[in-house]
Amino acid sequence: MLPFKTLIQVDKKSKYPIYQQIANRFIGLIQEGVLQPGAFLPGSRVMAAQLGLHRQTVVAAYEELASQDWIISMARKGMMVAANLPVIKPRSFKTTAVAYAQGPSFSFNAVPKLEMLPPAIGIRxxxxxxxPDVRLAPLTEWTKECRSIVQSPRYTKLLMDGSDTLRKEMTKFLTNTRGLNISPDNIMVSRGAQMAIYTAAAMLIRKGDHVITGSPNYIFADLCFEQLGANIIRVPVDNEGIDVDAVEKLCRTKKIRMLYVVPHHHHPTTVTLSAERRMKLLEIIRTYKLAVIEDDYDYDFHYSSAPILPLASADHGGNVMYIGSLTKSLGLSLRIGFLVAPARFIAEAGHLRRLMDLRGDNLSEEALAAMLQSGAIExxxxxxxxxxxxxxxxxxxxxxxxxxxxxxxxxxxxxxxxxxxxxxxxxxxxxxxxxxxxxxxxxxxxxxxxxxxxxxxxxxxxxxxxxxxxxxxxxxxxxxxx
Ligand SMILES: Cc1ncc(COP(=O)(O)O)c(C=O)c1O
The missing domain is CATH 3.90.1150.10 (Aspartate Aminotransferase, domain 1)
Known part of the structure; x- marks a missing residue:
């Protein structure tokens, strides 16, 4: 008999019931070839004694395995590993290394990345x-809306077909708060501003294209552009924001594919693009038909005066792709952002988004729409x-x-x-x-x-x-x- 006491160990503190842990371990042993098709398992009494468990626990594990067709009950002989399973070359117990601890043997693309902070162990x-402060999140309203949606008869339909409610509510919200003149067709809902940046950039950038960003710049935007093969050209950011004269000079001398700009509370420097530079930039956009990603990631928090309206609210000939987010506003783990652009662009961007995320988070989106509607967000x-x-x-x-x-x-x-x-x-x-x-x-x-x-x-x-x-x-x- 195999040394089941060594091969099967249970964790009494695990959130999984013990019978399930045993069943899962048996499946592992079959997959690893330690237990071959046709092999008989010890009777439940013997196995229970080996493992130091109650017999009923082993019986439940065997029943689970039988219900999944891993083992079958043979009259008067006991439980047998299903004979029709493909034969797997047995491995010694000592080398049953988990497959994902090794390899892979194929090569794969490296992704531009940034070193993260050390984990918060022993950190105060x-x-x-x-x-944002997650302790301020409007959890009561959020929970109420989620419960009401899940309990409503339209919930199944919502999961299957999605809904347009959030785009409609966002249209009103963005019109009221940012002076945008848009319709729901101009909005793509994303998982946070980050996904919107990547999607918009991926729609534009081809390998070797020149992309202008500030110096310094929001690093995760830089990483997106680099991943897409852009040649990043940096122009200085001073206390009035990005140097628009430098942008114009580049537009005059090179074929620029796109400009990325953070006009409010620039990341990382927090400066705001001055009114004069905004006007000049709009002129550049119109003259050079320059495609712009305007990342307005935390527009909703402005203290000193009313925030200056985004470039997207002015006359830009449809060339500004406006990006924002509610992730910072709500402080929930809710990751919802948006991309605003001409309808034709949004339709195509929606197809691209679907390649990564087929449906979005329908429940969260609907709850957010309800909170926009009820005034809870405001x-x-x-x-x-x-x-x-x-x-x-x-x-x-x-x-x-x-x-x-x-x-x-x-x-x-x-x-x-x-x-x-x-x-x-x-x-x-x-x-x-x-x-x-x-x-x-x-x-x-x-x-x-x-x-x-x-x-x-x-x-x-x-x-x-x-x-x-x-x-x-x-x-x-x-x-x-x-
Ligand atoms: C400038 C800027 N843009 C975009 C983002 C991404 O925002 P989200 O969390 O909504 O994806 C951040 C996040 O900090 C940011 O600082």
Whole structure:
């Protein structure tokens, strides 16, 4: 008899019932060739004694295996591994290595990537680069809407056919908040702004195409463009936003496929494109028929004044693909964003999206539509904006009080992060290493310059930290900057 006690081990703390664990392990042994077709299993009493389990547990495992046709009951002989299974060359027990622990033996494409922060083990605080506070999420309204949809008779139809409600509600929302003059045909719902960036870029970029981005730039946009084979040309970003004269010069001298711009609370620097540059950029777009991705990822949070309307709301000849997101607005794990463009482009982009994600998350989309309709989103945004505004002000004050002007920053007019510049003699990488020892995790700076010289700066997301947490985090930062 095989040493089943060694081969089958159960985890009493697992969320899976023990009989199922045993059944799964038997299936593994059959697939690995340890148990061959036609082999007999010990009777349930013997097996139970071997494994130190109740006999009924083994009986339940055998029943499960029989119901899946892995074993069959032979009159007066007991349980036999189904004889019609393909014969698998047996492997020794010692080398039953899991297949995915090896290989693969084929080559595959590398994807441009960025080193992530170390896992948050033993970490008290993290300075993220601008996350919302999930503790403020409107969970009651969200749960209510989800429950009501799941319990409604139209739920099955919704799952099968999808629905247009969110695009209709988004049309109203974007018209009211951003002055866009659009219809539902102009909107593609995406899983966050990131998917919208990739989809729009993939519709445009062919290998070797010139794409203009800011320097520095939102790295995950750079990675998308590089993955698609673009030749990225960078133009400076100063405290008025992207240098539009440099953009025009490039348009005059080269065939530019696309410009990527973050006009509000630029990532990473948080600057806002000045009104003068906006006007000039619109002129460039019209003159050169320049395709533009306008990434307005956190438009809904603006503190100092009313936000300047997006380029997409002005006369751009249909050349601006406007991207935004509700992932930051809601602070739920809800990943819903949008791409706004001419209907012909959106129809095609929808086909591309479908190649990666056939249906989207119908339930979440419908619940979000209901919350837009009921005004719950608007109420939540109003409340969250007030709190984030206070947190921005508190962070600025703490930095001034505790760091005595050692780090430079300009309070951002909106968004969820502040751009903190470190002096040359204080490399952010060294500060990040010291901070980690004190339980604070932060970017050592490489997240803001892709393939360039890392800048000595940090995006300090303030929205997800409450007053006490902000004070503690700045306290640790101050210690590390001494
Ligand atoms: C500039 C910018 N664009 C897009 C995104 C992606 O947003 P989402 O989480 O909605 O995919 C981010 C995320 O931080 C961002 O900073």
């Amino acid at each position: 605080y993290t300075i993220n680069d601008g996350f 109420r939540h945004l109003k409340k969250a904006k007030k709190i984030y505004h206070e947190r921005r002000d508190l962070l600025c004050k703490l930095l001034m009080d505790k760091l005595d002007n050692r780090l430079q920053f300009t309070p951002p007019s909106g968004g969820l992060a502040l751009w903190l510049k470190f002096p040359e003699h204080l490399p952010v990488q060294e500060v990040a290493e010291k901070a980690l020892d004190l339980g604070l995790r932060m970017s050592p700076g490489m997240h803001y310059h892709y393939q360039g010289k890392p800048g000595n700066a940090l995006r300090f997301g303030f929205a997800s930290l409450n007053d006490r947490e902000l004070a503690n985090v700045v306290g640790i930062l101050a210690k590390c900057c001494k």
